[in-house]
Amino acid sequence: MSENMTYLKDEIYYSELYDKFTIEKCQHWEKSDNLSSLKDKDESVAKIKKDFFDKCVIPVSMYFLKGDRYEKKDETIKKWMDSDKAKDDKLENAIEPKGIRCLQCSSPEMTCISRDLxxxxxxxxxxxxxxxxxxxxxxxxxxxxGKExxxxxxxxxxxxxxxxxxxxRKGEIIxxxxxxxxxxNKDTDTFDSSVKKEPIDPNFEMNRKKYCLSREDGSEYIAQKGRMEEMKHIVDGWEEKKQNKELYDAIAKIKKLTIFELQNLLNPIFEKAGYVKLEFEKPELQKDVTLGFNLQDSKSGRSEWDSVHELQKLFKKVLADTNWRLMSDGVNYRLGFLTGRLRGVEGEENLRKLIEKDIKDKLQKNGKK
Ligand SMILES: [Zn+2]
Ligand SMILES: [Zn+2]
Structure with missing residues (x-):
């Protein structure tokens, strides 16, 4: 390597190199017609398979292969050029070691004749x-x-x-x-120091036209691919909706009740079940609405355990298709005076979470059985 040899070359060099690899890749694909999967004892079946491969599989694969190669071309060339530029910079910025003397005659007059990576x-x-x-x-x-x-x-x-x-040395051969x-024992080693010019492939330009997309065709491919991805996104959305049908249906059916509506819903049902004087405390407004309540057991002879559990069951049943739930701390009982807290949910996202939790609890309960 001579001192003024640089790694970074003209962009055309990289563009042609990239196209050369593209041609090789495409031709490799086209030549894969001898696949064992295409063979069949029945000649007519083998012919159908081969026809399908030639007329469908190869053209479709080639469409995507060519497009993919086009899509990555600019980025790849940039990477190659950056890498070669970095090599040039490394060479150029390297600092020459000083104070070197000749090993033979101790002369300090040593001239640096080359620097190489x-x-x-x-x-x-x-x-x-x-x-x-x-x-x-x-x-x-x-x-x-500084290391020798x-x-x-x-x-x-x-x-x-x-x-x-x-x-x-004989000519370029050492x-x-x-x-x-x-x-x-003897051994010989030969080294050809001549700079080899690669022979020109006479089909290069023709193959390039065949396998390497022009700017126009390449842009069309990228746009087409974008449209396909958009389509896939839409179809995926449908799939997701279908998979979560139970969830979406439940959200659609849910009754969103105000505190007033909640009281009107609960009063007659509770009175019928022997719970009266339902009162709500002032609601706590956080992410959800927390609502303390109290009521009294009007059914004489009902035990504490029965009173608490019947009320919990009732809440669960009545609130199931509403945006309200009995909170996990349950119901307290003192001499027929029952207290507890309800949680009210607003907004589609929170409603979705509420229903998801219900479905999960249901699945867990079924699993335990
Ligand atoms: Zn010397
Ligand atoms: Zn020996």
Whole structure:
């Protein structure tokens, strides 16, 4: 790598690279016609399967694949360019280590001839500086943090001794010969240092037209996808409504009673059951309305337990389809004087919660049975 080589390239480069991957992906898909699931002992069945695959599965999959590739193109190119730009910045901003002397002749006149990004011993990309002695030409390499690059010895595959190496260059080809001083084992390694130009794919432009959506078609795909998602949202809404039919029906049926209406509802029913003089206290207005009540048991001979439980049962039954509930602290009884609290709910959201709790309690009770 030469010093002025930069990672960041023209946007066209990334755009073409992305399209190349898109073409490969699409062609891979189209070639998957040899799937085992398409095979069948019956030739006519196999033909139907193949027809269906060719005429339906592939076109639909291709529609979404092409659209998806288009949708992610700008974002992906930006990521690639940001990453290459970051590499350039890292190289440019790296600070050259100072005070390097030649290992051969101790001359302090070492010139930095290149800086490159390389993986260090921890596989982390770091900047490596190459210095060359102005006097004798010997080189030393340093990482940005001042640590000298360590040559890793090549060990003999037969006896594990460190091998000696010599390199020669013919044109762009560098050949290194390793030889073991212990057992005479030899190994060669060749490296082609020429910059390879990728051959031009003569079908590239044609395939690009076939598989890579234009701005216009791509925008149409994104709009179409948006419409489909909107549709799905609506259908999901219907599904949810259907699933919660019991809940919605119960909410629709609920009677929303004022305190006055509540009293009118309860009075005749309670009197008939032997509970009289129903009185409400001043309501506490919080998120819900809390309403203290008291009444008297007019049925002589009814025990405390019976009085309390019959009243609780009655409340439950009468209030079931209203927005009022007996609070969980229940009913108190002193010499036929009964007290307790009711809770009144307002607003659709709170009503929904109230009904949900009823349904849950019902399910739990059924589960216990
Ligand atoms: Zn030197
Ligand atoms: Zn050896």
């Amino acid at each position: 390389m993986d260090d011993s921890n596989k982390k990309e770091n900047v490596m500086f190459m210095f060359q002695c102005d006097k004798c030409g010997k080189r030393r390499a340093y990482w940005e943090n 690059w360590e040559h890793k010895p090549t060990l003999c595959s037969k006896c594990n001794t460190e091998m000696q190496s010599s390199s020669n 050949t290194t010969i390793y030889s073991c001083p212990q057992c005479g």
